[in-house]
Amino acid sequence: MSGAPTTAAAAPGPVTVVFLGDSFVAGVGDPTGLGWTTRLVADARARGTDLTAYPLGVRRNTSADVLARWERETTARLPRAGRTGLVVSFGVNDATDGDDGGPRVALDDTVANLRALLVGAASAGLDVLVVGPPPIADERVNARVAEVDARLRAEAEAHGATAVGVLGPLRAAGPWMTQVHDADGAHPGGEGYAALAALVRPAWRTWLAGLVAPDAVV
Template identity: 50%
Template sequence: MQRQSEDLRICFIGDSFVAGVGDETALGWTGRLLARSAQAGRPATGYNLGIRRNTSTDIRARLRDEIERRRPADTELRLVFSFGVNDATATDDGRRVPAATSRENLTDCLDAAAGAPVLFVGPPPVHDEEHNSRILLLNNDFRDICDARGCTFVDVFTTLEKHDVWRRQVRDGDGAHPRSEGYTALFELVAPAWDGWLRR
């Protein structure tokens, strides 16, 4: 069992969905998770390391430095990853990141965690069916890798693809990001796994 320190630090590492782009409350799903923990008596220092348009390749390139800067002695560090939508974006010659490279990148990210507990939140759907078909395949690949490595994986794609509020807000926005109600829906999907993960 992971030792639970009073000085808990959690890095949220990923893309624009981690950054909470589109949420007029500026909380996103990550801010809501941190608030939930604080209200439950387990406050944490949260680092939102979401960068717009980042792919798994971008995240892999910066991950080790991001972790080391936030891993002082005598603290408990945990990592939340979420990426994949940008990997699956179509380009003139295929996609931004080939699926095999995305899988390799995730594997390397898990290696870089160096024993820190990892929670992976799968990529959410967007307002583009062809893009969603690629996201779903990547979501399934990422789930298999996380399962094999003993990491907690949360599939948000399957529910959000059929979620009226998520679909409407993404459609009425920029085609990818919801507003606060959509991020609340995403948060509610992640919260049960988050609670269990923090108890491990």
């Protein structure tokens, strides 16, 4: 690639986005089947983006599980044209109780897993958007999730990746917590996922615009 500065905006082109994470990425609990990821995809397509998206959330996946599969999952979906970006979201399963009563994944290990993914993605030329973990109905676990959220966002920003926190706004009064309490204690319905999508949408639009026309002058 040339190091010369770009003086004209690049023409918009096709873009592929791979969403990696846990049951929240999969949209578990949403009777519409949209979750938050497909709502963001619909927003992008409505705004004219030539977007191919792959939501690849797996129930009970921790950061270690996502790290173990991210490269294989992404490589299988690399397009022949256009650019690819990763949206990564995990942390709640890391913070839930393991067999010893502590978190399933230690906090430092969770951060190290994100760091390894970010380094690998950078080596592959892939931009990453990190979406922080949402709250569940267990406030003891949420206290751990808050630590995970802060550390993951700091790590993402240290690597120049875009990071969005959703924990605080979703813990406040609103459809996410109401629906989580009314359901299985972890997953909301459609209104809750719509609220999460709304929190991520501004950063998503900016991040995606950089993928579509990476050399554009703003």
